[in-house]
Amino acid sequence: MFTGIIEEIGKIKRIQKATEAIVLTIDAKTVLEDVNLGDSISVNGVCLTVTAYSQNEFTVDVMPETIKASTLQLLTVGSRVNLERAMAANGRFGGHFVSGHVDGIGTIVSKTRKGNAFYYEIQVDPRLREFMMLKGSVSVDGTSLTIFDVSNQSFTISLIPHTVLHTVVGDKQRGDKVNIECDMLAKYMHQMMANKSTPGASNRSGNMKDLLQQHGFTN
Numbered sequence: 321m322f323t324g325i326i327e328e329i330g331k332i333k334r335i336q337k338a339t340e341a342i343v344l345t346i347d348a349k350t351v352l353e354d355v356n357l358g359d360s361i362s363v364n365g366v367c368l369t370v371t372a373y374s375q376n377e378f379t380v381d382v383m384p385e386t387i388k389a390s391t392l393q394l395l396t397v398g399s400r401v402n403l404e405r406a407m408a409a410n411g412r413f414g415g416h417f418v419s420g421h422v423d424g425i426g427t428i429v430s431k432t433r434k435g436n437a438f439y440y441e442i443q444v445d446p447r448l449r450e451f452m453m454l455k456g457s458v459s460v461d462g463t464s465l466t467i468f469d470v471s472n473q474s475f476t477i478s479l480i481p482h483t484v485l486h487t488v489v490g491d492k493q494r495g496d497k498v499n500i501e502c503d504m505l506a507k508y509m510h511q512m513m514a515n516k517s518t519p520g521a522s523n524r525s526g527n528m529k530d531l532l533q534q535h536g537f538t539n
Contacts, residue, residue, distance in 0.1 A: 321407050322362045324415035324457075324464025326487045327351055330363075332399045333377055340384040344368075344395070347377050351403045360420065362404040364488065365462030365499040366390050367420025390422045391461075391497045400488045402462045415464030416457040417504045424448050426460070426500045428492050429474060436481055440492070443474045444500055451502035451510065459501035463487045 327350050334345040344363070351361055352373060359370045361378070368380035387393045395401070407413065426442040433439075442460065444452075452458065452475040456467045460477060469476035484490030492498060 322367070322404050322415075322418040322420055322462070323407050323413055324418040324459050324462060325404065326402045326463055327404050329486070329488060330401050330403045332395050332397055332401065335395065335397060340387070342382045342387060342392075343371075343379060344382060344392075345377055345379045346401065346403070348403055349376060351405050352376070352378060355405075360406040362402070362406075362418070362420045362462045364391060364401045365418070365420065365459050365501055366392060366422055367406075386422075389424070390499050391425055394497060400491065402488050404462060416459075418459045418462065418464060418501060419504055420462075421501065422499045423451075423502050423507075424500050426498050428494055428496050428498065431492070431494055434478075438479045438484060438490070439468070439476055440479065440489070441469075441474050441476045442498065442500070446473065448500055448502055449473060449475070451506045453506070456506065457503045459499075461487070461489050461492075461498050462501075463489050465489075 328348060330346045330348040332344060333347045336343040346363065355370055355373050355378060357370060360367050361370060363380065366386060368382065370378050371381055372379040382392055424445050426444045428440055429443045430441040431438060452467055452470050454467060454470060458465055458467055458475065458477065463483065465477040467475050468478050479490060489498070
């Protein structure tokens with residue numbers, strides 16, 4: 321589990337390609353301060369497992385399905401990537417719940433400066449758009465951001481100067497691809513409502529009070 325608050329920007333040092341999978345070696349510093357084998361690190365919003373590390377780099381395996389579903393397939397040696405360690409139980413929770421399981425890829429269709437902020441309009445598949453709501457949360461390349469506008473096929477985010485400087489989202493231009501993870505709570509609620517609307521579900525679940533009582537919650 322992650323928060324979407326990027327800790328540092330790493331750099332791709334090596335890319336080793338297998339038949340379908342790839343192995344990434346990433347230059348880093350902050351995320352290696354207390355690293356152990358098997359730890360989870362978010363790389364541009366994708367949860368990956370540390371398989372080796374040294375004082376200034378770590379290695380992760382990227383499986384075929386992850387390659388297909390994310391922009392990691394577009395990385396080259398020298399590419400900058402957002403890095404975040406898994407959320408510590410005793411730390412501050414400054415973003416929103418981010419699982420590191422990317423839902424899809426978005427395309428930046430416009431980048432506009434307004435005062436000291438940059439507004440990005442990002443086009444996404446309709447199946448992702450339905451989870452977007454005004455003032456809701458979204459993860460873009462692993463960065464927790466607030467949605468400022470929505471349309472039929474896109475949503476808009478705003479980056480403050482700090483986010484521009486300290487995440488790779490600030491490097492993005494029109495036409496670039498980004499990893500999108502929709503708000504976890506929105507996805508759960510959508511699934512619950514979908515299950516409730518299926519034939520026979522109303523008889524099983526009834527209203528929300530009945531649903532809570534079925535799972536041991538009583539007043």
